[in-house]
Amino acid sequence: MRVSHASAMFFLAALSSITFGQTHNPNLAGTQISVQVRYPSSSTGPQGASVMLEGEGAGIVAQGQTDGMGKAMFHPPALGRYVISVRYPGFEPASEHVDMTFSPTAHVTIIL
DSSP, rough: OOHHHHHHHHHHHHHHHHHOOOOOOOTTOOOOEEEEOOOOSSSSOOOOOOOEETTTEEEEEEEEOOOTSSSSEEEOOOSSSEEEEEEEESSSOEEEEESEEEEEEEEEEEEE
Protein backbone atom coordinates (compact mmCIF):
# COMPACT_ATOMS: atom_id res chain seq x y z
CA MET A 1 0.00 0.00 0.00
CA ARG A 2 2.81 2.43 0.79
CA VAL A 3 4.43 1.82 -2.58
CA SER A 4 1.29 2.82 -4.46
CA HIS A 5 0.83 5.86 -2.20
CA ALA A 6 4.46 6.89 -2.79
CA SER A 7 4.04 6.33 -6.53
CA ALA A 8 0.93 8.50 -6.56
CA MET A 9 2.73 11.28 -4.68
CA PHE A 10 5.66 11.13 -7.12
CA PHE A 11 3.29 11.27 -10.09
CA LEU A 12 1.44 14.30 -8.67
CA ALA A 13 4.71 16.10 -7.92
CA ALA A 14 5.98 15.44 -11.45
CA LEU A 15 2.69 16.58 -12.98
CA SER A 16 2.64 19.81 -10.97
CA SER A 17 6.19 20.69 -12.05
CA ILE A 18 5.16 20.27 -15.69
CA THR A 19 2.18 22.57 -15.15
CA PHE A 20 4.25 25.25 -13.40
CA GLY A 21 6.84 25.18 -16.20
CA GLN A 22 4.37 26.29 -18.85
CA THR A 23 4.28 29.91 -19.98
CA HIS A 24 1.31 31.96 -21.12
CA ASN A 25 1.12 32.39 -24.90
CA PRO A 26 -1.27 35.22 -25.83
CA ASN A 27 -1.34 34.11 -29.49
CA LEU A 28 -2.88 30.67 -29.05
CA ALA A 29 -4.58 30.92 -32.44
CA GLY A 30 -1.20 31.20 -34.23
CA THR A 31 -2.52 34.13 -36.23
CA GLN A 32 -0.35 36.48 -38.24
CA ILE A 33 -1.05 39.42 -40.54
CA SER A 34 1.86 40.76 -42.56
CA VAL A 35 1.35 44.26 -43.94
CA GLN A 36 3.22 45.86 -46.84
CA VAL A 37 2.66 49.61 -47.27
CA ARG A 38 3.74 51.03 -50.63
CA TYR A 39 4.00 54.39 -52.29
CA PRO A 40 1.92 54.77 -55.47
CA SER A 41 3.81 53.43 -58.53
CA SER A 42 6.57 51.97 -56.35
CA SER A 43 7.53 48.67 -54.77
CA THR A 44 8.92 50.43 -51.70
CA GLY A 45 7.09 51.94 -48.77
CA PRO A 46 7.64 54.50 -46.06
CA GLN A 47 9.43 53.87 -42.81
CA GLY A 48 7.48 55.02 -39.76
CA ALA A 49 3.97 54.92 -41.20
CA SER A 50 1.39 54.45 -38.45
CA VAL A 51 -0.39 51.10 -38.82
CA MET A 52 -3.40 50.13 -36.72
CA LEU A 53 -5.19 46.78 -36.40
CA GLU A 54 -8.85 46.95 -35.41
CA GLY A 55 -11.13 44.03 -34.69
CA GLU A 56 -14.50 44.26 -36.39
CA GLY A 57 -16.71 45.60 -33.62
CA ALA A 58 -13.92 45.19 -31.04
CA GLY A 59 -11.92 48.40 -31.40
CA ILE A 60 -8.15 48.72 -31.58
CA VAL A 61 -6.33 45.41 -31.17
CA ALA A 62 -2.77 46.57 -31.89
CA GLN A 63 -0.74 49.50 -33.25
CA GLY A 64 2.69 49.79 -34.78
CA GLN A 65 4.88 51.44 -37.38
CA THR A 66 6.34 50.24 -40.64
CA ASP A 67 10.00 49.30 -40.79
CA GLY A 68 12.55 50.55 -43.34
CA MET A 69 10.94 48.41 -46.05
CA GLY A 70 7.39 49.61 -45.37
CA LYS A 71 6.42 46.39 -43.57
CA ALA A 72 4.57 45.71 -40.32
CA MET A 73 3.44 42.51 -38.59
CA PHE A 74 0.53 41.78 -36.27
CA HIS A 75 -0.54 38.69 -34.32
CA PRO A 76 -4.29 39.01 -33.71
CA PRO A 77 -5.57 37.20 -30.60
CA ALA A 78 -8.07 35.08 -32.55
CA LEU A 79 -9.48 34.26 -35.96
CA GLY A 80 -11.99 36.84 -37.19
CA ARG A 81 -12.44 39.94 -39.29
CA TYR A 82 -10.06 42.87 -38.95
CA VAL A 83 -9.34 46.27 -40.50
CA ILE A 84 -5.79 47.49 -41.14
CA SER A 85 -5.49 51.31 -41.25
CA VAL A 86 -2.41 53.26 -42.36
CA ARG A 87 -1.57 56.93 -41.86
CA TYR A 88 1.48 58.73 -43.19
CA PRO A 89 2.10 62.49 -43.48
CA GLY A 90 1.37 63.88 -46.95
CA PHE A 91 -0.93 60.97 -47.94
CA GLU A 92 -4.60 60.20 -47.47
CA PRO A 93 -5.33 57.57 -44.80
CA ALA A 94 -5.80 54.10 -46.30
CA SER A 95 -7.40 50.94 -44.96
CA GLU A 96 -8.04 47.35 -45.96
CA HIS A 97 -10.43 44.72 -44.58
CA VAL A 98 -8.95 41.32 -43.69
CA ASP A 99 -11.11 38.21 -43.29
CA MET A 100 -9.27 35.69 -41.14
CA THR A 101 -12.36 33.66 -40.29
CA PHE A 102 -10.96 30.47 -41.81
CA SER A 103 -7.23 31.14 -42.22
CA PRO A 104 -4.74 32.01 -39.47
CA THR A 105 -2.45 33.99 -41.80
CA ALA A 106 -2.97 36.90 -44.16
CA HIS A 107 -0.86 39.26 -46.26
CA VAL A 108 -2.15 42.75 -46.96
CA THR A 109 -0.68 45.31 -49.36
CA ILE A 110 -1.86 48.89 -48.89
CA ILE A 111 -1.04 51.56 -51.47
CA LEU A 112 -0.92 55.10 -50.11
